[in-house]
Amino acid sequence: MKYKYIATISLLFSFSSMAQNLMLSSNSVRDGGTLEAKFFANSFGCDGQNIMPDFSFKNIPAGTKSFALTYFDKDAPIDGGFVHFVIYDIPAGTVHLNGGVNGGVLPATSIVGVNDTGSAGFIGSCPQIGEIHHYQWRLTALDIDKLPIDANATPAITSLNILGHKLETTTLTVTAKQNKKD
DSSP states (O other): OHHHHHHHHHHHHHHHHHHTSOEEEOSSOOTTOBOOGGGBOSSTTOOSOOEEOOEEEESOOTTOOEEEEEEEETTOSSTTOEEEEEEEEEETTOOEEOOEETTOSOOTTOEEOBOTTSSBSOOOBOOOBTOEEEEEEEEEEESSSSOSSOTTOOHHHHHHHHHHTEEEEEEEEEEEEBOOOO
């Protein structure tokens, strides 16, 4: 009887902690899904519309003071992959980003960081023709209102600062393939 009681309590704590995990979802893309061409960049040999999907944040951990969202191509033909988008200092009360062309309208106090082109802004996916790439959106709840970095910080410096203030992270991963052009 004693072990049955302990097992029941353990199960309750397990379900309780599972239900509290930070979540990132979207109405326009799904985790494990394939990107439509409209989400592709309109540069680097791609002719998409450079649209960022919408995103919703759920199960925000206690103590969250801001968020960071990054977009990364794990399969880019560059050592270490390619950072397409970095936004940080997203206010803690934010639960939805509408997305849109070039990232859409973003919270006024948030900072759009430098991507791997060396400039600030959103760059949609652009896999090489015939290749399947895995793209990862990463949402991080932070324990600080404002990251202590310059707006021109490299993606690597920004990522290190995000990690240093991380409360919890969640990801949404999609694949993309650009077909041969006629």
